[in-house]
Amino acid sequence: MIRIHHVTHMFKKESTKHEVKALDDVSLDILEGEHIAVLGHNGCGKSTLAKHLNALLLPTAGTVEVDAVDTANEADLWTIRQMVGMVFQNPDNQLVATTVEEDVAFGPENMGMEPAQIRQRVDEALALVGMSAFKDKGPHLLSGGQKQRVAIAGIIAMRPKYIVFDEPTAMLDPTGRREVMETMQRLNREEGITVINITHFMEEAVLADRVVVMERGRIVLSGTPKEVFTKVDLLKQMQLDVPPVAELAALLHKEQKQIAADIMTIEEMVTELCP
């Protein structure tokens, strides 16, 4: 479990020298095996929160514990980073080697693993993201979605328990986005890896077990996708996207009370209207 306990994070803005409160007394427990989506506008603190999960940032106040290990404990830094992997937005910034398999091997090599074991881990990781056929290719020849899957494989080769995805699909086209989301869901469901997905896309958030909405450094809403996305008026107030079907359900419900208001997906709506 990752336990975020009353975390506040302050940083100084370079240009103005003002102190900014990026996180304001945030508490959140992330359970093993969970798939959590964190939504919110740019500047709401979601990426700052993500970077606390593997000690890229440390709290100004409060604590973050990964499997009961405090991230502020410098001696445990590498244990924590091995347990919590991170995938970032820009696929081009995450690949370092000249071939796909070398790139995936980078982490295990740095851990000082035996070559035979590295081989095994790389093969497994590439198979899990469906990129085995590309192992000898140069990363620059891949599409955005494929690059992101290689970046994910690089993380998986480290056998993390938790993977934090920081807007992994923001720079991808619809095909790439689908590839990455399918990979993310498979890792969660089949491999039991805990997934924390920081995103702007509510189509992605709908797939999570739990959705957390942040604004101005605070968690303002949390619940199952259904609980969160049926609060249409509140989400609109925050200028967040609402799934069109959820919005339509709210409108239909206003006119005809027998139509349920808590509908989120096309299939649910079809069942509701044509039982």
Added chain:
Amino acid sequence: MSLEMKHVFYTYQEGSPTESHALQDICLNINEGEFLGIVGHTGSGKSTLIQHLNGLLKPTKGEVLIDGININQKEAKAKRKEVRLKVGLVFQYPEYQLFEETVEQDIGFGPRNLGLSDTEVQERVKEAMALLKLDYKTLRKQSPFDLSGGQKRKVAIAGVLAMKPKYLVLDEPTAGLDPRGREEFLEQLAVLHRQGMTIIMVSHSMDDMAKYAQRMIVMDHGQIQLQGTPQDIFSQPEQLQQIGLDVPSLSRLLLRLKQRGLDVRTDLFDIEAVKTEILRAMAAREGKLTC
């Protein structure tokens, strides 16, 4: 007056083993004052197409005309520069192209290179910033690199607007913006359009297309596969899905409802219109008591 592509072909690395045909026989007429949406997969030729609109790429075969002038013809050489300035091109992630020390210098870079006087340049910067609701006074002396992602992008686009283009071409201008930033940006684009600017926008978002474009073209394998109003396009979901593209979610809903026997129109995607249509169809069904 218009932008015109006549039987344009474009081949990357012609004659080499890696030769690829990015555009094949493109015929397209973009009228002044239009809001044209271009959709298609990555690799379908969208970006190649728009780079022809201001002469960044020369057709392997065929002609590109800006307001009637063939920009790639030798005889038009004298006029070429002037004509190309009519078309402002905003690349993907234009904020990566910011480089000056202050916002004002960055936006003024283009106009300065035109040889305009300092006061003229300043006027242009002010105007361009006003068009995107960027506050001149507070931002002019700031480094563009200190701004938020959404603001950086606006500054980069203001740099294009400061050239006073007649036609504004944007390649996925909202990619990577958050929902609030995207909404604001598209609304401002709609305002520019109402003020008479021709907008040509490449996007992956069918919902944005449904809301803003007057006409759309759908590209696949370097060719224009479909064109028409968003209504026309989205009422042909099978074709879109064959190409691997989505239809707006409410169109998808209407199609599924129709498959299940609810007699609804499927060419709507505005939420109010969809609501009314569903209520109408349900009332009609109640009347007949069948589904």
